[in-house]
Amino acid sequence: MARSDVLEPGTLPPGTGELRARVREFLAATPFTPRCDCWLTGADPAFSRRLGERGWLGMTLPERYGGHGRSPLERFAVIEELLAAGAPVGAHWIADRQIGPSLLNHGTEEQKHRFLPAIARGECFFAIGMSEPDSGSDLASVRTRAERDGDGWRLHGTKVWTSGAHLAHAILVLARSAPKDTDRHAGLSQFIVPLPAEGVAIRPILGLSGEHHFNEVVFDGAFVPDDLVLGRPGDGWRQVTAELAYERSGPERLLSTFLLVRLLHARADGPAARRALGALTARLWSLRQASLAVAGALAAGETPDVPAALVKDLGTRFESEVIEVVREHAGVEPDPASADPLARALAEAVVQAPGFTLRGGTNEILRGIVARGLGVR
Amino acid sequence: MEPLEETANTILAEDDPWPALEESGLALAGVPEEAGGSGGDLADAAVLLRAAGRHAAAVPLAETGWLAGRLLAESGLTVPSGPLTAASGDVRAVRDGDGWILDGTLRRVPWARSAHRLAVLTTTPAGGLVALVDPSRLQVEEGANVAGEPRDDVVLAGVRAEAAAPCPVDAAELRRRGALARAVQLTGAMRGALDLAVRYAGEREQFGRPIGRFQAVQQALAELAGEVTVADVAVRAAVRAPDDPVAVAAAKANASRAAGRVAAIAHQVHGAIGVTGEHVLGRVTARLWAWRDEYGNEAEWADTLGALAASASDPWALITGS
Incomplete structure (x- = not known):
């Protein structure tokens, strides 16, 4: 096999330890309720603004756009601290993780100045409109269409599973702007729609727990002026797939249930529980090295699509494994209303778990990417 | 190279x-x-x-x-x-x-x-x-x-x-060195098993096409590649920090755990040809089965890590090393 399949370990830049310590101090001094899967379920706009004040949003964006010119690996350290603590990072998550880099790469100067500083302050949250009722894994089949109208476009169609659309200040929509021809990846474009907007209806899709994180977003002729098209019309597929690189293999693909490990640690008093804790530690330590290695490769300008896909496959399955292991040793039943934080966290985790291996590309799709990388597909 | x-x-x-x-x-x-x-x-x-x-x-x-x-x-x-x-x-x-x-x-x-x-x-x-x-x-x-x-x-x-x-080295340190050596050897053998399985899936034909064309086989190979890659990068990180007891314990525990899964998938892909005495796969997988237990298997190193975690105030600090 080719040498390029080997991942070299990633190294955090000097000074990261100090940065990490400051995040830990902040977390210790800031009241919040830790949650499992906090980057989806823990939306707290005030908390997001506090992170913005400290310079921990838009970290990698240039200073001229309100960012902080830090390396992606410094951001890695900050977000893994927030996730490991179960902090409420859901409100800004999508804007900080992928919209910022995407706007920086494809946006106009005007778009960058309009959105990036607000994203870095924690005052502009984004949703991302990709999945549709009939388009999940087969994303290129989206049917939301953009029709030319004067100096802009009108959107028609329905997006689903849109996380945080009800809190977002804008949504980035993938739509078909030219009829499908032989190249099904051609003719797709990305549109920025500030919210709320005329012709956009946002309705809750309640999750298994009955909580409201997802939405259905219906576009009924909403108008998007030309200056809010992201990148070049027709380039949507290339832009979206590049965006997915930021979405895969980050610490959020390993740590969605780490809160359970922390809570088990606090009561792991027998040898069996300690062994379980040690086994989870070994696996997480190793997966984190892989995640860090992919982050290092991304920061070095490489495109580690295949390693990113396989880290997400193994990482998200680990997130579910944590639940099963902790259940064995918890000595409590999952209970969403319990005063016991472990019983409550278990209840949160079990209902979120099915999503771990679905979102951002199902694990079957990811393994297909890996198989292609191996040359068997 | x-x-x-x-x-x-x-x-x-x-x-x-x-x-x-x-x-x-x-x-x-x-x-x-x-x-x-x-x-x-x-x-x-x-x-x-x-x-x-x-x-x-x-x-x-x-x-x-x-x-x-x-x-x-x-x-x-x-x-x-x-x-x-x-x-x-x-x-x-x-x-x-x-x-x-x-x-x-x-x-x-x-x-x-x-x-x-x-x-x-x-x-x-x-x-x-x-x-x-x-x-x-x-x-x-x-x-x-x-x-x-x-x-x-x-x-x-x-x-x-x-x-x-x-000698400045004690028995515990010698055992840790042995564990790291076996972990490195395991990742080499795992890559050998992956190479063999990928090659075989491309060559062996059933139902008129290479078995690697079947999604079921592709998914298995992808899991195999995932385990190999994660084990490998973790062991490489431990080789850079051989005196870090957490790094070595975690890397060996993970490599030992992965070895069994890797051997099982590689054999499943090879079918019966892989279980014959003269096939090279068996030389690789036998080493996976041997080395995963030498100088401490995943359970023993999990005990070590569990004890370290239990005496730490925060298990997360153990993961990040700071």
Whole structure:
């Protein structure tokens, strides 16, 4: 096999330890309720603004756009601290993780100045409109269409599973702007729609727990002026797939249930529980090295699509494994209303778990990417 | 490919690589030149171990340089030529004039019967001691691991050490070094299993097409590649931090855990051809099954990590190392 399949370990830049310590101090001094899967379920706009004040949003964006010119690996350290603590990072998550880099790469100067500083302050949250009722894994089949109208476009169609659309200040929509021809990846474009907007209806899709994180977003002729098209019309597929690189293999693909490990640690008093804790530690330590290695490769300008896909496959399955292991040793039943934080966290985790291996590309799709990388597909 | 890796893969793919390893000095990679080694660091030595694992080479490479060679060099002793091995165990060392007399038994010593010298790590009231003995003059009870590699019991009955010196390394550290060596070898063997499975899936045809065209097989191969890649990068990170007890324990536990899954998938992809005695896959997977249990399997290292975690105020700090 080719040498390029080997991942070299990633190294955090000097000074990261100090940065990490400051995040830990902040977390210790800031009241919040830790949650499992906090980057989806823990939306707290005030908390997001506090992170913005400290310079921990838009970290990698240039200073001229309100960012902080830090390396992606410094951001890695900050977000893994927030996730490991179960902090409420859901409100800004999508804007900080992928919209910022995407706007920086494809946006106009005007778009960058309009959105990036607000994203870095924690005052502009984004949703991302990709999945549709009939388009999940087969994303290129989206049917939301953009029709030319004067100096802009009108959107028609329905997006689903849109996380945080009800809190977002804008949504980035993938739509078909030219009829499908032989190249099904051609003719797709990305549109920025500030919210709320005329012709956009946002309705809750309640999750298994009955909580409201997802939405259905219906576009009924909403108008998007030309200056809010992201990148070049027709380039949507290339832009979206590049965006997915930021979405895969980050610490959020390993740590969605780490809160359970922390809570088990606090009561792991027998040898069996300690062994379980040690086994989870070994696996997480190793997966984190892989995640860090992919982050290092991304920061070095490489495109580690295949390693990113396989880290997400193994990482998200680990997130579910944590639940099963902790259940064995918890000595409590999952209970969403319990005063016991472990019983409550278990209840949160079990209902979120099915999503771990679905979102951002199902694990079957990811393994297909890996198989292609191996040359068997 | 880096030149060292290329050289290592060329030599270790040979039927009997040991003479070339000795002639080139690579048998003692990672051992300082002033002690008789060929220099280089642990990462260089790991390149060789990985290649040995990948080609399922039956050589005492980890034992000669990584374990015995470094131990002797750190104790100020000259590293003898020839294959070496190292062990610690229930052995008592008693002063006799200016030398030492050793009594006791060492269990499952790797390659004892074919080692030119055995480095015995023991303790005296004055501290750690490493003593060199010639195993051909000792009582050796032959044993083996699943891969047929010698794992012999050695009885030391009043044997006089050829050379001895105070040693800064204790038995726990020797075990940790052994675990890291086996972890590196495991990742090499896992990559060997992956290479074989991918190649076979592309060649073997059923229902009129290569079996690698079937999604079920593709998904299995992807899982195999995932385990190999994660284990490999974790072990590489541990090789960069060999004194970090968390890193070594985690990397070995994960590699040992992955080894079973990797062997199972590689065999499933190969079908019945892979379980015949002459097929190369079996040489690789037998080593996976052997090495995952040597110097501590995943459960033993999980216990170590669990104890470290339990005594830490925050398990997360253990993961990040700060």
